[in-house]
Amino acid sequence: MAAKKKIIRLEKCPTGIRGLDDITRGGLPRGRPTLVCGGTGSGKTLLALEFIVRGILEFDEPGVFMSFEETPVELAQNVASLGFDLDGLIRGKKLAMDYVYVERSEIEETGEYNLEGLFIRLNSMIAATGAKRVGIDSLEALFAGLRDEGVLRSELRRLFRWLKDKDVTTVITGEQGQNELTRHGLEEYVSDCVIFLNHRVVNRVSTRLLRIVKYRGTSHGTNEYPTMIDEHGLSVLPISSLGFDYPVTSKRVPTGIDRLDAMLGGKGYFSGSSVLVSGTAGTGKSSLAAAFANSACSRGERCLYVAFEEAPAQITRNMASVGFDLEQWTKQGYLRFHAVRATFCGLEQHLGSIIKFVTEFRPSVVVIDPVNNLSAVGSSEEIKAMLTQVIDYCKNQGVTALFTSLTEGKNAMEQTDVGVSSLMDTWVLLRNVETASGERNRLLFVLKSRGMAHSNQVREFVLSDHGLQLTDVYVGDGTVLTGSARLIQEAQNKARAEEQRREATRRQRELGQEKSLVQAQIETLRHKAAVLAEDLAALARYDQSRLETATRDRAELASARQVD
């Protein structure tokens, strides 16, 4: 035996339950019992039953389910909504179920006994189906039905050994105890893997959590993982196990507002980044979010809009007033709303449903409007933790996430109520300014945007029928003017400019006239000069001919005198 040095790794048995196989790194220990414990309604029975049914459906491993609490008919009804056809599986000889009825008042204990009856029942079911998996829910009913705890405990020990010998992977459920994991200390017998399900109610909102208390011989996630029960059954969200190793791209996503793109290095947000839009009430956060959603949809990309405050119909109507026809995108399937009150469920469930939607719908853009509403169901730290997980998940999927956050008036502007700004790559701040002319105008500026040269300018954010526009604010004389004050100032500036233009034209005209006058004088003088030149030439010619004549006359005179 010692010669065999081959290390046999612990073989795992995948449960098929979403997320559970991730945090157990592959499933439950194969051929060994696993204890699932938790309080009433924590989902123990569902976990055990799903383990069996998914084993049959997904891994072709027949299973046996022994229930002490619910009859097969009840169980079949319970899981029919999940699409599990227990009767069909039983007919197909893939599943065997047994309801064990233990009623103390019917039982008289008269001496030594053992639980061979249970063993025989399990054995005949395992033999009939060729089962690889066994679910037992929950053995603790035996403690209520039988008085002799000593016998019971030794028989349970024998049962677990027997199940191991049968080489079946078993899930046993147990009710949560006061000071122990289970009421009757079942964890004492199951040493390989213990899973604890918790059902907590905080602020009147319930949250399901799953934790692996121990898993001998393997590494596993140790956190409490949010767990959900929905129409697909149980799912565990292994999000806290996500790391920082997501892909990073320098691709950009337009914001839906040209001038804002220009302010963000000319191209918009980074694809797969997290964007925070914060501001006080009525500053246009949702409109900015809608612009982003609208632009994504018009490019033929999908957008998930998580609305905590308004119904989809209301958002659609309101955004139509600023020129965004969101209805067409909903109809064409580019836009999906997930509208739910923040107080509807716990943070974990919100997180779970957001992640579920992202996984199913595969959007390129997610809008969550607004995040601070979540403070009704959790503390700042919890919300921050939850949003971290949303952001991490989105980044892993390359999804650009835009969050809006309402800043209450009493707080500083550069602060969000839920303290999430440090998680964000880009932070666009919206604020209202009240002007001397008695109006409130919206201002927008980019507070930060990691990894890009962004504008330091404050812009006025104008909502109109034609959409959203950013305009320059009037900055001069040490004041910032917006709204009608800006318009008045601009009109004045325009008038002044007009005046200056006219003045310049007049000056030009004057100079032009003066120039043409001078030109005319130049012309006259040039004419005079030409005349003088002509006179001069004529005079020269005359002098020359007179000189020639005189010379000839002198010669003629000499010739006449016969000079030699």
Place this chain on the structure above:
Amino acid sequence: MTKKRVQTTAEVLEAAGLAPKDQLYTLRLYVAGLTPRSQEAIRTVTAICEGHLQGHYELEVIDLYQHPVLAKDEQIIATPTLIKKLPLPLRKIIGNMADLDKVLVGLDLRNR
């Protein structure tokens, strides 16, 4: 009363008012193999029947290893189990029947 036939509800109700000794007892003893414990149970039960119910009982001894399906049908968890099917109420007496008093109480042959 020893006639072997199915009782109707009316008869069961009527029988309920009778003294235990006059009623028909339908008993099943389920064992898992012929272990000493099983044999002990069989001996005790047979003795009680002969002693208290002579002439108006039916006792069947069944080895569950031979008929595993019955374990499920009869809701048996422990062995040995003696089931008193009639007279009502149905009662399960488990163990090797060492505690005779309890067996008699379980069979309604002695007051609690």
